[in-house]
Amino acid sequence: MKVDLHTHTDRSDGTLSPTGLLEYLRDQGVEVASITDHDTLAAYNDRLDMQGLTLIPGVEFSANVGTTGVHIVGLGVEPNGAAMRTASERQQSARARRADAIALALEKVAGTGLRAAASDLAGGRVPGRPHFAQALVEQGLVKNSQQAFKRYLGKGKRGHVATDWPDMRTVNGWIREAGGVSVLAHPARYRLNRNKLLRLVREFCEVGGEAIEVISGKQDPATTRQLAEIAESHKLLASKGSDFHSPTQTWLKPGRLPPLPSMCVPVWEHLPLS
Numbered sequence: 001m002k003v004d005l006h007t008h009t010d011r012s013d014g015t016l017s018p019t020g021l022l023e024y025l026r027d028q029g030v031e032v033a034s035i036t037d038h039d040t041l042a043a044y045n046d047r048l049d050m051q052g053l054t055l056i057p058g059v060e061f062s063a064n065v066g067t068t069g070v071h072i073v074g075l076g077v078e079p080n081g082a083a084m085r086t087a088s089e090r091q092q093s094a095r096a097r098r099a100d101a102i103a104l105a106l107e108k109v110a111g112t113g114l115r116a117a118a119s120d121l122a123g124g125r126v127p128g129r130p131h132f133a134q135a136l137v138e139q140g141l142v143k144n145s146q147q148a149f150k151r152y153l154g155k156g157k158r159g160h161v162a163t164d165w166p167d168m169r170t171v172n173g174w175i176r177e178a179g180g181v182s183v184l185a186h187p188a189r190y191r192l193n194r195n196k197l198l199r200l201v202r203e204f205c206e207v208g209g210e211a212i213e214v215i216s217g218k219q220d221p222a223t224t225r226q227l228a229e230i231a232e233s234h235k236l237l238a239s240k241g242s243d244f245h246s247p248t249q250t251w252l253k254p255g256r257l258p259p260l261p262s263m264c265v266p267v268w269e270h271l272p273l274s
Contacts, residue, residue: 003268004254005034005075006241010123012037013130015246018046026052028255032268034058036073039091044079054273060185064165072171076271077180087174094163095126101161102132106152110139129153169207181267182209183239186216188223205234211267214260215240218252228261238264
């Protein structure tokens with residue numbers, strides 16, 4: 001069974017509409033999927049044709065662990081319930097404050113119209129850092145988004161803004177209240193050494209974390225084995241996802257994710273599939 005439990009639409013920083021994403025996933029042979037947009041469940045307000053595809057409602061929340069920002073995916077949540085509405089409103093407010101701060105920080109470089117340009121690229125919604133990166137490209141200040149992050153938006157750069165995200169306990173509480181399972185997203189991307197990664201996983205477990213992404217996008221097999229061992233030793237369920245944003249990600253298509261290692265207990269076996 002082809003499973004992808006981490007994808008994005010244009011309701012956050014993806015390029016496809018919710019309907020377009022589901023069509024794309026079906027074309028790639030995906031059978032079980034989740035739309036996990038950043039800090040919003042707006043995609044689930046659309047009338048979605050799920051014919052031939054099992055869709056698990058999901059979301060990807062931002063959180064802080066000390067000075068480190070992490071992402072926690074909630075799977076199997078009730079998208080229209082009070083818990084998710086409250087959480088999304090809180091996160092969108094934080095994103096709006098961050099967008100204002102980024103625009104102000106880059107005003108001397110990009111002028112006063114950067115915030116509006118980024119908002120336009122976000123379809124009138126609160127822009128994220130990728131939208132600011134694209135706005136900088138369109139202004140001719142950088143050649144591409146990668147250069148925008150390297151020069152202006154990456155950690156330690158002029159446009160990098162600390163955000164008052166909630167802690168992991170709060171985020172896990174939101175997900176649990178909405179009937180979902182909390183998943184520590186793409187743990188290998190936080191660039192932590194093994195001891196710090198294990199400490200993060202322990203803290204995640206202590207505040208109610210239930211699963212970990214053992215496979216995230218195009219990943220080295222050695223990393224997958226390491227994360228599978230961590231999942232097993234901490235009695236965590238295992239998830240996998242492409243972190244898909246756009247069909248231009250030609251190096252990885254959602255239907256090509258490898259199977260989880262045999263030692264893993266798949267998170268989707270603990271979620272209602274209908």
